[in-house]
Amino acid sequence: MQAKRAFTLAEVLITLGIIGVVAAMTIPTLIANTRSQQYRSAFKKTVSVLGQAARMSQAQYGFDYAGISQRCGANGGNEHPDTAQSVCAILNGTLKGYTYYSNAADIKMNKGTDSANYSFISGPFVKADSAQRTINNYSAYVLNDGTIIMVHKLLGSNLCELDIGTTLVDSTSGKLRYCIGLIDVNGVTLPNKEVSCSSGSDSLAQNNCIVKNDAKHMTDIYPIRFHDGIVEPASAAARYVLRTAK
Numbered sequence: 001m002q003a004k005r006a007f008t009l010a011e012v013l014i015t016l017g018i019i020g021v022v023a024a025m026t027i028p029t030l031i032a033n034t035r036s037q038q039y040r041s042a043f044k045k046t047v048s049v050l051g052q053a054a055r056m057s058q059a060q061y062g063f064d065y066a067g068i069s070q071r072c073g074a075n076g077g078n079e080h081p082d083t084a085q086s087v088c089a090i091l092n093g094t095l096k097g098y099t100y101y102s103n104a105a106d107i108k109m110n111k112g113t114d115s116a117n118y119s120f121i122s123g124p125f126v127k128a129d130s131a132q133r134t135i136n137n138y139s140a141y142v143l144n145d146g147t148i149i150m151v152h153k154l155l156g157s158n159l160c161e162l163d164i165g166t167t168l169v170d171s172t173s174g175k176l177r178y179c180i181g182l183i184d185v186n187g188v189t190l191p192n193k194e195v196s197c198s199s200g201s202d203s204l205a206q207n208n209c210i211v212k213n214d215a216k217h218m219t220d221i222y223p224i225r226f227h228d229g230i231v232e233p234a235s236a237a238a239r240y241v242l243r244t245a246k
Contacts, residue, residue, distance in 0.1 A: 002223070007091065008034070013100050013113065016046070016114070017133060022173040023201070025099075025103065026108070026219035028075065029062055030217070031245075032213045032214060032216035032218070035213075035218070036213040036218045037185070037246075038127075038185075038186075039218060039219075039220055039246070040222075040241055040242075040244065040246070041232070041244060041245060042099065042145075042147060042186065042242055043183060043185050043222050043238070044227075044242060044245040046143075046147055046149065046183050046185065047183070047231050047232075047233075047242060049095070049228075049231070050149070050231040051162070051231050051242035052094070052232065053089065053090055053091055053094040053095060053229050054092045054226075054228075054229040054231070055229055056093075057090045057093060057094055058229060060081070060093070060094075061081035061082065061093065063081070063085055063090075063226055064090070064228060064229040065087065065090070065160040065161075065179070065182060065226040065228060065229065065230075065231075066159060066160055066161040066227065066228045066229070067085055067157050067159075068085055068086060068087055068090070068155065068159070068160055068226075069085045069086075069120070069159070069170065070084065070085055070155065070156045071086060071146065071154060071155065071156035071157065072086045072087060072088035072102075072151070073151065074102070074104060076088035076092075076100065076129075076139055077100030077102070078193060079091070080092055080093055081093040082140065086152050086155075086156050087155050087156065088100075088139070088178060088224060089235050091141055091151075095141065095143070095145065097144035098141045098142060098143050098144070098233055099139075099141070099142045100141055101139060101140040101142065102139055103111060103135075103136065103138075103139065104118060104135050104136075104138040104139060104140035104148070104231055105117050105119065105135045105136055106118075107148065107188060108188075108189040108240055110188075112144070116147075117136055118188055118192070119193060120135060120182070120192045120193065120194065120196065120221055121191070122194055123193065123194025123195065123196045123219075123221075123235075123237070124194070124195055124196055124197075124202040124235065124237070125194060125202070125223040125234060125237075126182075126223065126236075127234035128170070128172055129172035129177070131152075131154065131172075131178065132152065132178070132180065135150075137152055137153055137154075138150035138151060138152055138181070138182065139151050139153055139178035139242065142187065146186065146187030146188070146189075146240040147183065147184065147185055147186075148182075148183070148187050149182075149183055150181050150182040150183075150184070151181045151226075152178050152179075152180045152181060153181070155178050155179055155181070155186050155226065156178075157178050158174075158175035158176070158177070158178065158179070160175075160176060160179035160226050160227045160228070161175065161176055161227060162176065162228055164229045166206075166237060168204060168225060168227075168232050168234070169202055169204060169205065170202075170204050176225060176227060179225055179226045179227055180224065180225050180226070181223075181224045181225075181226065181231075182194075182221050182222065182224070182236055183221070183222045183224055184220055184221050185220050185221075185222065186211070186220045187241065189220075190221065191215070191219050191220060192212060193219040193220065194221045194222075194235075194236050194237075195211060195217065195218065195219050195220075195221060195222055195223060195235070195237040195238055195241060196211070196216075196217050196219070196220065196221065197209040197210060197217065197236055197237045197240070198210055198211055198212040198214065198216070198217040199212075200235060201238050202209065202235065203236060204235070204236050204239065209237055209240045210237070210240060211237050211240050211241055218241075222235075222237075222238040222241065222242075223226050223235045223238050224238070233241055
């Protein structure tokens, strides 16, 4: 007779227990890293799209964000660069596949059988200026991939132009005050929260902000500032995320 060899029940249970512990330790990290990479890639892509919109507008219609001389009107979704010099005209004349909302709060969030209005949770950048704090201050473009681009309704009150050799600062006053927007990289899907530094300063001048890949700090809304022919991150956290995007 031949002896049969096999694992005992105790050995199997111990092995499964070890696998479970390892999985519990590593899976959340993998999920967080995957989510953060998705956010980074989507943010980088949208910033590139908005920068390209400015260059196309300059080439075709003779003005970019620095040439904006008026706010989006009551029918901002119908404005065109041939007849208006607003940020809505630039985006309408260059973007493809979008839905325009005069009020970002009119975007609907489907929650089961209910349909709630879109909203967001403010972070350091938005809270720094009362003119930015509520969703009612923004119009919005929802792209085909679900990305939401919010544009401040007072953009156009001043020229969105940065002097040559001048770097972007945190100032909540001056001619760039209203040249701002927010990008929600995953649309109406939660958390709908402004990205924030996990360590370092919220100030662009300090240049020491770090955003960890955790659910508290690596979130889905990124402040931006329109000026000249480009779009830049308007907060230290958003800048860190863009600089670490591949």
